[in-house]
Amino acid sequence: MGKIRVLDEWVANRIAAGEVVERPASVLKELVENSIDAGATEIEVKLEDGGIRLIEVSDNGDGMTKEDAILAFRRHSTSKIQTADDLQEIATLGFRGEALPSIASVAKVTIFTRPQNEQMGTYILTENGKPREISETGTRKGTRVIVENLFYNVPARKKFLKSIRTEYKHSLNTFIRFALGYPNIRFQLISNGKEVFLLLETDSITKRIKDTLGTDFSENIIEVGHSIDEISVKGFITKPSFARKSRGYDYIYVNGRFVKSPLVSAAVKNGYGAYLQKGRFPPYILFISIPPELVDPNIHPSKMAVRFKREDAIFHTVLKAVEKGFQKAKTTPEKIAPSISFKKSITTKREPTPHRVITKKASPPPQEEPDFFRMEPEINFYQVHNMFIFVETKNGILVVDQHAAHERVLYEQVLERLKSASLTGQRLLFPIVLEMTPQEMETIKEYKDAIEHLGFETRAYGSGHILIEAFPPFIKEIGNGEILHEILEDITSPEIEEPDKLKRVAASIACKAAIKAGDKLSQREMQNLFDMLFATENPFSCPHGRPTVIELTLNELERRFGR
Ligand SMILES: Nc1ncnc2c1ncn2[C@@H]1O[C@H](COP(=O)(O)OP(=O)(O)OP(=O)(O)O)[C@@H](O)[C@H]1O
Ligand SMILES: [Mg+2]
Structure with missing residues (x-):
């Protein structure tokens, strides 16, 4: 048988x-x-x-x-x-x-x-x-x-x-x-x-957007629409300044079916062109109508993937819709200009240590008064594009990513302080009211302990809003509270692998509080950053796992110049 x-x-x-x-x-x-x-x-x-x-x-x-x-x-x-x-x-x-x-x-x-x-x-x-x-x-x-x-x-x-x-x-x-x-x-x-x-x-999609994703969302949208032959695209994209750090707010509907489509995402991204900061993802809601024979949803059990028959035409209709949306909105450019704000929130106001020695571990604070005659020769730091710090070493050159380095420093400082007690937040005289999407509300609940441990004090306030009453000590300015939106987005990012909630939040706060690319630093600030970085447990990567320092050795330079 x-x-x-x-x-x-x-x-x-x-x-x-x-x-x-x-x-x-x-x-x-x-x-x-x-x-x-x-x-x-x-x-x-x-x-x-x-x-x-x-x-x-x-x-x-x-x-x-x-x-x-x-x-x-x-x-x-x-x-x-x-x-x-x-x-x-x-x-x-x-x-x-x-x-x-x-x-x-x-x-x-x-x-x-x-x-x-x-x-x-x-x-x-x-x-x-x-x-x-x-x-x-x-x-x-x-x-x-x-x-x-x-x-x-x-x-x-x-x-x-x-x-x-x-x-x-x-x-x-x-x-x-x-x-x-x-x-x-x-x-x-x-x-x-x-x-x-x-x-x-x-009948109003904007009303539905407002009711589900919040007023903030609905106030940052740009209407788009375009048709080529029998393919029609309409919906809303968001202003570039509204772009997020992670995907997940891209709502694509093909004949009423919610789908994930790399093709459509790529077309939208193309449409944004230079408006979009690298590594940012704009939320958008697009309704694509096409004759059913031009789309096959039968390629995955989830029915969420689709294969288009006229990929080129779809791509161009979406691209054109987005471009046209921008052109129309451009009549009021201030509305769509990316608001890349380089807030200066540097907290490196520590006194410089007298010995500018780059060692991995913190050297104990010198007991005697600094001896100027013993001091090592002056180290020069070069800040390049207000982003990287170059410094000469015995073996070649070190390049430091100023943001990543400061992130590492702050992260370890936060964790160090948490060992003894929760952080006491800076209380606000006038609490900030922030609108939250339902997803964000859930994240806040999920991370409540960690967020409070780090110095945030928040309270539910009516439906879809929270009050911020205090914020972590490491953050210089809370502004309009937008930073909390960014932190919530950060900690739910699938790219971050840290399983410990407290550490996830700490890493995000460190990122927000750290100096940014674009911040001009003085010699003393650069030197402080160096000292503090190499006094951390793990100076070579930021809490998100990216490198803080790379070394270009003389050997490598010689090799590249064919010496
Ligand atoms: N809420 C409902 N109202 C009326 N009919 C329904 C409802 N839910 C299911 N049915 C009937 O039951 C059938 C089987 O439903 P089921 O979801 O298993 O399959 P389907 O919708 O045809 O295909 P798929 O597996 O892709 O969802 C449907 O084809 C429909 O006729
Ligand atoms: Mg069914």
Whole structure:
């Protein structure tokens, strides 16, 4: 007998679930997609414990008959496509007939549903992917799907779930993506019994942007739009000064589907051109409409990647839309000019140590008065482009990145002081009110201890706002509080590997408080920086892991000059 068997449907579903259901947010995504495909104009989402314990999505869409509702849990049963040809032009968010069976194989799923024109609805409770109880029930028009105890029967997957807070953040992001993409749908989000969002339906995308991403966001946008042939792009980009340090605020919708598209991102970036500072990512929201046959969403189980048929045309339409947006906005240039502010927040006002010896460890403070006759010859520091410091050494030249070096110094000072006690913040006479996005609110909660330990005192203040009452001692000026936005962005950056929350925040504060590229330094300041850098535990890299110093040896120079 041969060794190959056809898998039981239940096993096949479990395997598919491995791809389709990664975490509560992916369940939420599938359920809301189904509601949208069913033509819902009202969608209500309930989460408990970030979705780990419960995800419930109710809609007022088409609903299902009893037969359809039972079929919906069978693998590859879908009302959305019929033939292979239909796959060529997918006009709905779902098309595989995989989501419900996959979810039901890894969680307890209950469904209530009633089609428009029927009096009674259907209730189905599933267990291990199969309907266990089916009955007639009175229920409102539309569908309600309840998913409980995700991965209860797959302990290995459950272990990979992150904290409730992290899972909640992912679910929240998913919710916001839908809310932004469909302003004409009324959305509600309730988390652990508390209403987080109630978004009334609106024709205005800007209103939806304001309601979901905040006033600050909605006040920094530039409208864009362009069409070439049947490809149309419209939406909003943000002013260059609003660009962030990490991606994650790029909302691209292709025929209503939220996607990740390197092609579109590249076109947007090109459109910004020189307006964009290196390493910054502008938030934007773009709606691309194209004939369905020109886009294939069937290339990854997440349905979030797409392949375009006319990549060139898409690229150019997006690029043109962004460029035109800028041209129009340029009539008021002050509105879009990048605000690269080089605030001087240098704190290197320490007295210089008498011996300018570059050693790795701190030399103990000299006991006797400095002996000028013993002093080493003067070291000259050269500041290049107000960014790097050059200094001659026995073996060649050292080049120091002034910002990275100061970051390292401050970081170690912060950690050193934390050993004895929390830092006492500088109290503000007039607290600063700051608007926060829901994601930022979550980050603040998640990092509350670390942030407070380092001297911030913050308090929730109305919905979507916080009060800053004190800020860390290392930060020279708090200004309008924008720095906290930057810190929150920094500490959630996926590029940073530091697992210790306190250290993550400390590194970010050090970065904000450190001198910047562009700050002019005096000989004495440069010398101080050198002394302090080489007195740190780890002078050769900044807390984010980038080098602070590089050495160009004479050997290398000679080699490069062919000597
Ligand atoms: N909220 C809903 N309202 C009405 N019908 C629904 C709803 N949810 C699911 N269905 C029906 O159940 C079917 C199966 O849903 P499921 O999500 O498993 O597959 P799909 O949406 O067709 O494809 P995909 O796997 O890509 O999501 C759908 O095709 C649809 O007919
Ligand atoms: Mg679906």
